[in-house]
Amino acid sequence: MELRGLEYFVAVAEEQSFTRAAQRCFVTQPTISAQIQALERELGEPLFDRAQRGAVLTDGGSLLLPYARQCLRAAEDAKSEFSARAGLLRGELRIGTGGGVEYTTIPTLLGELRMKYPGIDIDVAEAPSKPLLDMVLQGRLHAAVIAAPSDDLPPTISSAKMFGERIVAVFDPTVHPLPDNVQPTLAAVAEYPIISYPRTSALRARIEAAATETGASIQVNYAANDVRLQVAFVQQGLGIALSVRSDPALKDCGLTVRDTSPVIEFEKILVWRNDIAEPAPLRAFFEMWANMTAAADPSGAAS
Numbered sequence: 001m002e003l004r005g006l007e008y009f010v011a012v013a014e015e016q017s018f019t020r021a022a023q024r025c026f027v028t029q030p031t032i033s034a035q036i037q038a039l040e041r042e043l044g045e046p047l048f049d050r051a052q053r054g055a056v057l058t059d060g061g062s063l064l065l066p067y068a069r070q071c072l073r074a075a076e077d078a079k080s081e082f083s084a085r086a087g088l089l090r091g092e093l094r095i096g097t098g099g100g101v102e103y104t105t106i107p108t109l110l111g112e113l114r115m116k117y118p119g120i121d122i123d124v125a126e127a128p129s130k131p132l133l134d135m136v137l138q139g140r141l142h143a144a145v146i147a148a149p150s151d152d153l154p155p156t157i158s159s160a161k162m163f164g165e166r167i168v169a170v171f172d173p174t175v176h177p178l179p180d181n182v183q184p185t186l187a188a189v190a191e192y193p194i195i196s197y198p199r200t201s202a203l204r205a206r207i208e209a210a211a212t213e214t215g216a217s218i219q220v221n222y223a224a225n226d227v228r229l230q231v232a233f234v235q236q237g238l239g240i241a242l243s244v245r246s247d248p249a250l251k252d253c254g255l256t257v258r259d260t261s262p263v264i265e266f267e268k269i270l271v272w273r274n275d276i277a278e279p280a281p282l283r284a285f286f287e288m289w290a291n292m293t294a295a296a297d298p299s300g301a302a303s
Contacts, residue, residue: 004069090119093281096132096144129202143272144260148200167264170241183261186216198223
């Protein structure tokens with residue numbers, strides 16, 4: 001089984017088209033088709049249902065896809081290691097993050113990493129915390145910035161604090177009036193429809209835990225991970241949003257943004273696997289992060 005054949009297979013599966021896959025891989029369509037046919041002969045069954053419109057995976061193709069992606073990622077990481085040994089760091093850093101990191105250290109950190117190591121390409125995936133953690137566990141990401149979960153992390157995952165955050169109430173006081181000039185209690189907020197994060201987000205669990213601690217009951221009526229959509233719901237008068245304070249969608253949104261009582265604080269942490277060797281791009285990221293943290297706070301506290 002050749003890596004080139006797996007690369008073409010993944011391209012066809014993701015593009016759902018032999019023609020688009022050929023364009024993506026800068027080869028002709030007959031080249032793609034020949035490689036896929038060779039792979040099917042080797043495995044003993046078809047990988048795509050050619051009777052369907054477009055390139056539709058068969059059961060065998062669906063079974064192969066995660067293995068093919070894993071092989072390609074491992075090959076990329078191996079090339080990065082040997083480039084590092086030769087003194088020329090190349091490869092890809094696959095990192096995940098949720099929304100609302102625009103005004104944190106993350107963009108600066110990734111930008112400086114790319115400037116220092118132009119041979120490193122940066123692939124950023126955006127998703128809620130739970131799916132990001134799963135992608136790190138599966139090896140699809142090298143690392144991810146997630147909200148610290150209330151449960152223990154898996155033993156194969158290491159973590160480090162990146163920065164602190166808090167949840168705020170976002171509302172239109174003409175539609176959903178709350179007491180003036182005070183931090184609204186969670187019980188007062190809970191009297192209105194709630195707009196917040198989906199259950200796959202660690203922030204949802206943090207909000208619900210904070211409400212339970214104060215005897216309030218939070219029921220999310222509109223769930224969206226994108227704070228821009230949460231803000232749009234509030235602007236339509238649908239309810240009060242409980243959103244991350246630093247998210248740029250709250251800037252100049254024309255709504256009231258206020259801390260709750262009690263304040264709902266949480267940590268954003270970086271997670272990565274500790275049961276495999278750290279690939280060279282991830283080691284470079286750690287080095288850059290340590291240098292930035294030390295420059296910002298000589299005492300060693302995380303930024």
